[in-house]
Amino acid sequence: MHTELLVQLKRITFGYQPAQPVLQDVSLTLRRGEILTLIGPNGAGKSTLLKIMLGLLQPQAGTVWRRDGLRFGYVPQKLHVDASLPMTARRFIELGLPPGTHTLSNRWVELTRVSALLDKPLQGLSGGELQRVMLCRAILRQPDVLVLDEPLQGVDVQGQKFLYQLLVTIRDELQCAIVLISHDLHLVMAQTDQVICLNHHICCSGTPQSVAEHPEYRRLFGEDAGLFAIYTHHHDPHRCAEHEGCTHE
Incomplete structure (x- = not known):
């Protein structure tokens, strides 16, 4: 209940x-x-x-x-990434961690399937990969409310x-x-x-x-x-x- x-x-x-x-x-x-x-x-x-x-x-x-x-965790519909911004997926996720948190939770990294993406530049990720990275970043904040704006846009049936x-x-x-x-x-x-x-x-x-x-x-x-x-x-x-x-x- x-x-x-x-x-x-x-x-x-x-x-x-x-x-x-x-x-x-x-x-x-x-x-x-x-x-x-x-x-x-x-x-x-x-x-x-x-x-x-x-x-x-x-x-x-x-x-x-x-x-x-x-605490809110937010996954936007789109994320506009500057093509000249030198940022990996790992760094992007770490910037969203709560203060005092220094390591990524292996469980959520694995469940969101971003392990193989961590050292790739954000600009090189597909739409689905970027969505999973944003979701991982949001849930690592351990939110009370997780909000996803149009999470199925451009995602195939299996996704x-x-x-x-x-x-x-x-x-x-x-x-x-x-x-x-x-x-x-x-x-x-x-x-x-x-x-x-x-x-x-x-x-x-x-x-x-x-x-x-x-x-x-x-x-x-x-x-x-x-x-x-x-x-x-x-x-x-x-x-x-x-x-x-x-x-x-």
Whole structure:
């Protein structure tokens, strides 16, 4: 049971231009151990809501509460790396370590499959490799809340399965909350406790199944959008996350 409240947003309104609110009357709660998925079309306000949750933006109306001392781990949608910047993946990860930490955790380095990437320059990494490096950097902070913005963008099916397996392992071992943001309406991990369908306001929320069947969701995205390809996995995520070729379902 998810009990400890970590973040609570109440009736949030925000707009980059006063007459055009990006978010209007949005509320949500996030508890330890919970997986929350935000879905919605491009421009729906998902990333703006994320920035308000992280404290990077202040709402024009509404309230934000965060537990004292809350640690966030953030995996952005994209990372722009200067082509002339002489930085290895190892150095990039080390710069994100908490004060007083001098070594990388072998377990998380192995589970995120970045061991072979540590001494490569960031500029030489593929999109998927860079994503794993950013994820490793985020979880080595031992966050209370791990946030991933569009983590499946450009990732193939096997990469998606690996990521979902790994996220369950991270949630279980760190006992953190996880927030996933996506505009992909057809793939939601079955372990998600709550899906929020956002289009400037909350259209509907609930379990993946209930949101997929909700009339407001179908009116917004079409009847076919109700057919989620909900990923389920019945094998031990600790074992499968270590095997790149695992395709068990």
